[in-house]
Amino acid sequence: MVRAVHEARQGVTIRDVARAANVxxxxxxxxxxxxxxxxxxxxxxxxxxxxxxxxxxxxxxxSLVWRRPFALGLIIPDxxxxxxxxxxxxxxxxxxxxxxxxxxxxSEYDPAREVSYLELVRSQQLAGAIYCLGDELSPILPELxxxxxxxxxVVMVHSPMPSVPTVCADNRQGxxxxxxxxxxxxxxxxxIVSALPLDEGMADREAGFLDLLRESGMAVDRSAVPTMYGNxxxxxxxxxxxxxxxxxxxxxxVFVLNDLMALGALEAARSLxxxxxxxxxxxxxDDIPFAALANPPLTTVGQPIxxxxxxxxxxxxxxxxEGELPTLEVTEQPNVQLPNRLIVRESTAAPRA
Numbered sequence: 001m002v003r004a005v006h007e008a009r010q011g012v013t014i015r016d017v018a019r020a021a022n023v024x025x026x027x028x029x030x031x032x033x034x035x036x037x038x039x040x041x042x043x044x045x046x047x048x049x050x051x052x053x054x055x056x057x058x059x060x061x062x063s064l065v066w067r068r069p070f071a072l073g074l075i076i077p078d079x080x081x082x083x084x085x086x087x088x089x090x091x092x093x094x095x096x097x098x099x100x101x102x103x104x105x106x107s108e109y110d111p112a113r114e115v116s117y118l119e120l121v122r123s124q125q126l127a128g129a130i131y132c133l134g135d136e137l138s139p140i141l142p143e144l145x146x147x148x149x150x151x152x153x154v155v156m157v158h159s160p161m162p163s164v165p166t167v168c169a170d171n172r173q174g175x176x177x178x179x180x181x182x183x184x185x186x187x188x189x190x191x192i193v194s195a196l197p198l199d200e201g202m203a204d205r206e207a208g209f210l211d212l213l214r215e216s217g218m219a220v221d222r223s224a225v226p227t228m229y230g231n232x233x234x235x236x237x238x239x240x241x242x243x244x245x246x247x248x249x250x251x252x253x254v255f256v257l258n259d260l261m262a263l264g265a266l267e268a269a270r271s272l273x274x275x276x277x278x279x280x281x282x283x284x285x286d287d288i289p290f291a292a293l294a295n296p297p298l299t300t301v302g303q304p305i306x307x308x309x310x311x312x313x314x315x316x317x318x319x320x321x322e323g324e325l326p327t328l329e330v331t332e333q334p335n336v337q338l339p340n341r342l343i344v345r346e347s348t349a350a351p352r353a
Contacts, residue, residue: 071101073129090309128153158201174340175208187253237261241268252351259284277349296346
C-alpha cells in the first residue's frame with residue numbers, strides 16, 4: 001500500500017510518476033486503481049515513486065490510493081431525449097476503457113437535482129462528473145466553478161464557462177449552416193422555433209443563424225424573423241410551430257433548434273394542411289436517430305453526438321488522472337469544440353414561385 005503523504009509536491013503529475021518509474025501512464029493508473037493486475041516488482045516500483053514524489057493531484061487520487069470504490073457521473077437534463085443516450089454511449093465507452101464506471105443522473109431541468117449530484121462529487125462518492133445543463137441561467141453554475149477551483153473534477157458540455165473544462169459542438173457554426181442552406185434554396189420569409197429554458201448552446205444556434213441572415217442583407221428583428229418558444233419536446237415544438245405559422249402564415253421556412261421540436265413542427269404543418277417541403281421547409285438540429293425516419297425525413301444540422309460524449313469523458317479522465325486542473329489563465333483551459341455538418345433530406349426545398 002502506498003504510504004500516506006501529507007504534503008504533496010506541487011506540479012507532480014502521473015506523467016512524472018510514469019517517467020520516474022520507467023512505466024507507462026496506464027500502468028501507473030492500474031497500480032492506483034487496483035482494477036487490473038500488475039506484476040509485484042512493477043507495482044512496488046510505482047508505489048515507491050508515488051511515495052517519493054508525493055504524487056497526489058487531487059482528492060480523487062487519494063481515493064484511488066486507498067482503493068475505495070468510485071465512479072464518474074454523467075448528469076443530463078432529460079433522459080427521454082434521444083440525443084442523450086447517444087451521448088452517453090460515447091462517454092461510457094471511454095470511461096470503461098479507463099477502468100471507471102459511469103453513473104447516469106437525470107436532472108429533469110431541476111437545479112436541486114443538479115446540486116445533489118455535485119454533492120456526490122464533493123463527498124467523493126463520485127470521482128468526477130460530466131454536466132449537461134438544461135438552462136444557461138442554472139443557479140448551479142457558480143457552484144460548479146467553485147468546485148473546480150477547489151480541485152474537484154468537473155467537465156461541462158454545451159455551456160462553456162471560462163474557468164471550467166468544457167466540450168461542445170460549434171453551435172454558431174451549426175446555425176450558420178442552417179441559414180445558408182435556406183438562403184441557397186431561395187427562402188426569405190423564415191421563422192424560428194426555439195425553447196425554454198434556453199441553454200447557451202441553443203442561444204448560439206440562433207445567434208449564428210441570425211448572423212448569417214444579417215450578413216446576407218436580410219433584416220433580423222423579431223418582426224422580420226418571428227420566433228416562438230417550445231419546451232425542448234415534440235409537443236412543445238408542435239405548439240410553438242402552430243403559433244408561429246398562425247402569427248406569420250407567409251413563412252416559407254422554419255429553423256427549429258432541436259430535432260425533437262422539429263418532429264412536432266412537421267406534425268403542426270400537417271395539421272394546418274401545409275405540405276412539407278412544398279408549402280414550408282423545416283430544418284432541425286442534432287440529427288437524432290428519429291430524424292431520418294420522420295415523414296418526410298428531416299433536414300438537420302448534425303452534431304457529432306457520440307464523439308462529444310467520447311471527448312467529454314476523455315477530458316474528465318485527463319483532469320482526474322493527470323491532475324490537469326484549470327488555471328487563472330482562460331486561454332489555458334482544457335476546452336474542446338467540434339464542428340457540425342448539414343444533412344440534407346426531404347423536409348427542405350425551394351419555395352414556391
